[in-house]
Amino acid sequence: MAKKFVGQSIKRTEDPRLIKGLGHYVDDIKLPETLHVAFVRSMYAHARVKEVDVSEAINAPGVVAVYTGADASALIGPVPCASALPDLKVPDHRVLATDKVYFVGHPIAAVVATNAYAARDAVDLIMVDYEELTPVVDVEEAAAEGGPFIHEKFGDNIAYKLTAGEGDIDAALAGADHVIKQRIVNQRLAPIAMEPRGVLARYLPGEEELTIWSSTQIPHLLRTQLALMIGMPENKLRVITPEVGGGFGSKLNVYAEEALLGWISMRLAKPVKWIETRRENMQATIHGRGQVGYLEIGCMNDGTLAGLRYNVFADLGAYYQLLTPAIPTLTGLMLSGCYKIPAIQINVTGVFTNKVATDAYRGAGRPEATYVVERALDLVAQELSMDVVEVRRKNFPAPEEFPFHTATGLFYDSGNYEGALKKALEMSDYAKLREEQAKARAEGRIVGIGVSTYVEICALGPSQAMPAGGWESATVRIEPTGKVTIMTGASPHGQGQETSFAQIAADELGVDIKDVTVIHGDTSIVQYGIGTFGSRATAVGGTAVFIAIQKLKEKAHKIASHLLQADATNVAFGESGFSLQKAKAAVASGVEVPEPDLPVGQAPAGALPEPETDGKHVTLQDVALAAHLAKDLPPDMEPGLSVTYFFEPKNFTFPFGTHIAVVEIDRETGDIKFQRYVAVDDCGKVINPMLVDGQIQGGIVQALGQALYEEVVYDEQGQLVTGTLMDYAIPKAAMLPHFELARTETPTDVNPLGVKGVGEAGTIGATPCIVNAVVDALAPFGVRHLDMPLKPETIWKLIH
Amino acid sequence: MKMSLSMTVNGVAREHEVEPRLLLVHYLREVLNLTGTHVGCDTSTCGACTVRLDGQAVKSCTMFAIQADGSEVKTIEGFAGEGGQLHPVQEGFWECHGLQCGYCTPGMIIAAAQLIERTPQPTEAQIRHGLEGNLCRCTGYQHIVEAVQYAAKKS
Numbered sequence: 001m002a003k004k005f006v007g008q009s010i011k012r013t014e015d016p017r018l019i020k021g022l023g024h025y026v027d028d029i030k031l032p033e034t035l036h037v038a039f040v041r042s043m044y045a046h047a048r049v050k051e052v053d054v055s056e057a058i059n060a061p062g063v064v065a066v067y068t069g070a071d072a073s074a075l076i077g078p079v080p081c082a083s084a085l086p087d088l089k090v091p092d093h094r095v096l097a098t099d100k101v102y103f104v105g106h107p108i109a110a111v112v113a114t115n116a117y118a119a120r121d122a123v124d125l126i127m128v129d130y131e132e133l134t135p136v137v138d139v140e141e142a143a144a145e146g147g148p149f150i151h152e153k154f155g156d157n158i159a160y161k162l163t164a165g166e167g168d169i170d171a172a173l174a175g176a177d178h179v180i181k182q183r184i185v186n187q188r189l190a191p192i193a194m195e196p197r198g199v200l201a202r203y204l205p206g207e208e209e210l211t212i213w214s215s216t217q218i219p220h221l222l223r224t225q226l227a228l229m230i231g232m233p234e235n236k237l238r239v240i241t242p243e244v245g246g247g248f249g250s251k252l253n254v255y256a257e258e259a260l261l262g263w264i265s266m267r268l269a270k271p272v273k274w275i276e277t278r279r280e281n282m283q284a285t286i287h288g289r290g291q292v293g294y295l296e297i298g299c300m301n302d303g304t305l306a307g308l309r310y311n312v313f314a315d316l317g318a319y320y321q322l323l324t325p326a327i328p329t330l331t332g333l334m335l336s337g338c339y340k341i342p343a344i345q346i347n348v349t350g351v352f353t354n355k356v357a358t359d360a361y362r363g364a365g366r367p368e369a370t371y372v373v374e375r376a377l378d379l380v381a382q383e384l385s386m387d388v389v390e391v392r393r394k395n396f397p398a399p400e401e402f403p404f405h406t407a408t409g410l411f412y413d414s415g416n417y418e419g420a421l422k423k424a425l426e427m428s429d430y431a432k433l434r435e436e437q438a439k440a441r442a443e444g445r446i447v448g449i450g451v452s453t454y455v456e457i458c459a460l461g462p463s464q465a466m467p468a469g470g471w472e473s474a475t476v477r478i479e480p481t482g483k484v485t486i487m488t489g490a491s492p493h494g495q496g497q498e499t500s501f502a503q504i505a506a507d508e509l510g511v512d513i514k515d516v517t518v519i520h521g522d523t524s525i526v527q528y529g530i531g532t533f534g535s536r537a538t539a540v541g542g543t544a545v546f547i548a549i550q551k552l553k554e555k556a557h558k559i560a561s562h563l564l565q566a567d568a569t570n571v572a573f574g575e576s577g578f579s580l581q582k583a584k585a586a587v588a589s590g591v592e593v594p595e596p597d598l599p600v601g602q603a604p605a606g607a608l609p610e611p612e613t614d615g616k617h618v619t620l621q622d623v624a625l626a627a628h629l630a631k632d633l634p635p636d637m638e639p640g641l642s643v644t645y646f647f648e649p650k651n652f653t654f655p656f657g658t659h660i661a662v663v664e665i666d667r668e669t670g671d672i673k674f675q676r677y678v679a680v681d682d683c684g685k686v687i688n689p690m691l692v693d694g695q696i697q698g699g700i701v702q703a704l705g706q707a708l709y710e711e712v713v714y715d716e717q718g719q720l721v722t723g724t725l726m727d728y729a730i731p732k733a734a735m736l737p738h739f740e741l742a743r744t745e746t747p748t749d750v751n752p753l754g755v756k757g758v759g760e761a762g763t764i765g766a767t768p769c770i771v772n773a774v775v776d777a778l779a780p781f782g783v784r785h786l787d788m789p790l791k792p793e794t795i796w797k798l799i800h
Numbered sequence: 801m802k803m804s805l806s807m808t809v810n811g812v813a814r815e816h817e818v819e820p821r822l823l824l825v826h827y828l829r830e831v832l833n834l835t836g837t838h839v840g841c842d843t844s845t846c847g848a849c850t851v852r853l854d855g856q857a858v859k860s861c862t863m864f865a866i867q868a869d870g871s872e873v874k875t876i877e878g879f880a881g882e883g884g885q886l887h888p889v890q891e892g893f894w895e896c897h898g899l900q901c902g903y904c905t906p907g908m909i910i911a912a913a914q915l916i917e918r919t920p921q922p923t924e925a926q927i928r929h930g931l932e933g934n935l936c937r938c939t940g941y942q943h944i945v946e947a948v949q950y951a952a953k954k955s
Contacts, residue, residue, distance in 0.1 A: 009897075011894055011895065011897075012894070012897065014902070015893070015894045015899060015902075016894065018899055018902030018905055019876075019886070019890040019893050019894055019899065019902075019905060019906075019909065020836070020876065020877065020879070020880060020886075020890070021834070021835070021836015021837070021875065021876030021877045021879075021906045022836065022877070023836075023902055024835070025835075025838070025903065027829075027835070027839075028829075028835035030833065116826075117819070117821070117822075192937055193901070193903075193937060194838075194840045194846065194848060194901065194903040194904045194935065194936065194937050194938075195838070195840070195901065195903040196840070243901075243902065243903075244901065245838070245901045245902065245903030246900075246901040246903060246937050246938055248937070275839075277842050278840065278841040278842050278843065278846075279842065493901055494900035494901030494902070494938050495900070496900070690897045690943075691897065693897075693943070694897050694900060694938075694939055694940075694943055697939060697940030697941075697942045697943065698900065698937075698938045698939050698940040699940070700940055701940035701941065702937070724841065724842070724843045724845070725841045725843055725845035725846055725935070726843050726845055730935060730937060731941075732928075732931075732932050732935065732941075733927070733928040733929075733931045733932065733934075733936075733941040733944065733945065734925075734928040734929045734931075734932050736928070736940065736941060736942075738924065738942065738945075739940070739942055762940075
């Protein structure tokens with residue numbers, strides 16, 4: 001069938017409710033008698049809690065209850081971490097602090113009151129008696145021998161050490177013509193979903209059912225973990241994710257507040273709500289990145305890469321969240337970039353610090369790797385006085401070398417790195433850019449060109465490589481009236497699966513997209529699923545939809561053949577349903593088509609209509625009706641027309657691309673202005689180009705934020721300096737260039753849709769591109785590397 | 801102590817007794833149940849709470865409801881025209897994929913509408929400058945710029 005919807009920029013079906021202000025995020029859901037929760041949080045990075053006096057607060061107007069660590073922490077299971085690494089030290093992470101606080105924002109007590117203002121007022125009435133301890137802030141100092149130690153029982157601040165990689169790295173570096181070393185920092189970032197976290201919990205004591213509305217990326221995984229934490233049967237716990245206002249990995253987690261709210265609702269038998277303030281979000285929602293590393297890259301005189309070693313200190317924070325220790329391992333996996341590097345070694349030292357946990361933030365370990373590799377390639381080019389494009393090209397695997405095995409142990413599915421590079425060079429007119437740069441420099445202007453050729457790991461992933469299953473589920477059902485219902489386990493938070501999955505279904509079933517509804521984010525309605533993260537929703541979840549449809553069509557085909565009284569091989573599925581094939585139909589018309597034996601119309605008035613067929617043709621809608629009425633089905637066929645499928649991918653996918661940035665630096669102010677930004681991305685087959693562009697643009701801007709503006713700053717006392725959006729600079733519209741986007745399309749055989757994933761590409765490819773451009777601009781001043789964010793002040797000092 | 805408050809919201813006259821410290825955004829969301837206006841930062845930085853107050857786009861998290869006494873307020877729920885006809889800016893956001901998670905969108909739409917009123921045919925730079933009071937973390941703003949251009953053409 002011709003594809004009417006897949007590949008088209010279809011307007012999103014999600015949008016009408018959102019542009020009218022009629023969507024429902026957690027805080028928009030109102031239940032009668034709801035109580036409101038506010039938290040007392042630690043004002044110190046590291047302190048002993050000697051006493052928590054709640055006596056005044058408990059008597060304050062509107063206050064219903066106050067819970068401290070002494071009340072709750074022994075009764076609720078620890079906040080889970082799903083990463084299993086050898087010899088990993090796991091701190092006991094309770095929902096409320098008991099004897100010690102470990103970071104600014106660490107929750108100490110929960111106040112429950114009749115309204116949010118009263119709860120907030122009472123927070124100020126709780127007296128916490130702290131004994132300050134020396135904070136552990138700097139990751140490298142924390143890793144050194146000697147205290148202070150955050151978790152005394154461990155005897156140091158080292159959470160784990162891990163070495164990975166293949167090839168003889170010592171020999172590779174010893175045999176290289178050049179070995180270049182560089183310290184590289186990936187600073188801490190805050191994900192800043194525009195909707196902070198929020199939880200509404202309602203326990204019904206009669207039904208013994210707990211419903212938790214949470215702004216999360218993983219409703220089913222959250223339900224399992226909360227059931228374990230709270231100690232209630234999983235099948236009595238329902239998690240609903242209404243509209244979710246962005247996640248970027250920060251809501252791919254299980255948080256103390258989610259369990260605590262459920263537990264409080266069970267104790268009080270009332271609905272309870274907590275909506276995170278932005279200040280709490282900066283303090284107590286996970287951060288990303290936070291790596292300080294030492295790069296060694298060996299190369300030959302002709303630019304051939306010999307080996308790469310990266311010794312990295314990962315700033316994990318004081319406690320683990322769901323995936324905290326695993327993020328640096330993803331960095332290790334992607335250190336080959338899109339290059340042939342015979343020997344690679346990563347040595348990770350995971351370090352506890354008195355800060356909130358780091359975890360998955362858009363890209364999750366891969367932007368860190370790509371930044372290291374793409375900076376490394378520029379350092380090699382500079383060392384050898386080669387063009388940055390040539391040194392990259394020199395080390396690309398050719399398209400016929402795929403699946404390409406890296407020294408980090410991966411098999412890249414497919415790639416044409418030269419193809420994307422070539423397109424980006426043409427779009428930007430790279431040769432001319434270099435000429436213009438030379439002219440500009442001669443005029444005293446400071447102009448730089450940055451190139452990044454990236455590859456990323458997506459479609460997470462095969463279950464063997466994932467902590468809690470890497471598959472995704474779909475149910476596709478055709479209702480008796482012919483409407484199509486899809487239920488996906490990949491609950492979105494802005495990605496647009498309600499539209500893109502409907503596009504897939506509409507094409508495969510030959511129905512209008514308006515007749516397809518995509519349901520997600522309710523564990524009592526939707527079959528178990530994994531969630532939306534790791535650029536997996538379409539590649540894994542979309543594939544589950546696609547395969548479920550194929551299985552559903554097989555059944556529909558049998559029913560249609562039965563209704564047409566024809567052999568299944570003579571019935572074809574097309575845009576208007578199932579038809580007798582021409583040859584058979586021609587013969588049939590000659591010998592008079594027998595009237596099909598239709599179901600007998602015994603239904604009373606007002607009941608469903610009967611399926612209709614003219615003997616040559618039956619619509620999908622009539623097949624669905626016949627399947628539900630079940631009066632005339634093939635022998636032994638089960639009624640209904642619904643298929644649930646769990647898709648297990650056999651590999652990750654590896655999207656790639658080339659980004660080119662041109663910047664000019666203002667000599668007087670050190671300010672960086674973009675002249676061009678060209679991005680050629682290859683995410684395999686594209687379902688909806690407009691949505692893919694949106695993902696790329698949004699991703700590039702988060703990368704640009706890291707390169708130029710964003711940095712979570714803790715001072716020497718572990719105080720969070722960037723505690724609000726007045727201090728933490730996320731990019732605004734006027735700070736950004738107009739992006740020139742294009743695509744190449746190299747399909748993958750990892751899934752039948754041929755899609756690779758796109759959610760994190762921009763964030764992975766763009767950061768080094770921008771830094772490379774600025775460093776290139778400053779090369780005449782002897783600059784070979786700069787740490788992010790590249791502040792005008794730093795640049796101005798370098799120039800003057 | 802409560803104070804009496806009256807204002808017109810989306811064309812409907814409203815009267816309530818409220819605490820003087822009640823923020824306008826909480827009055828709209830909690831008292832009137834107009835939940836299309838969002839809270840994203842508490843510091844007047846993000847613009848998710850933007851509404852129209854007597855014709856001006858303002859951040860409703862930074863003023864008390866009582867300060868809007870006697871005023872006319874329009875929220876995103878009142879932005880469509882007669883019979884639910886989308887405002888050109890709403891239409892532009894839909895046409896140009898100007899939203900992903902949708903959380904910043906109501907404030908963004910209200911700010912963009914004011915921008916077009918003040919500068920009917922804005923340049924790209926004027927649009928980007930005009931939206932500096934509104935943060936979006938999903939789109940990278942380019943589709944938002946296109947949405948505003950679309951609306952400017954239609955207006």
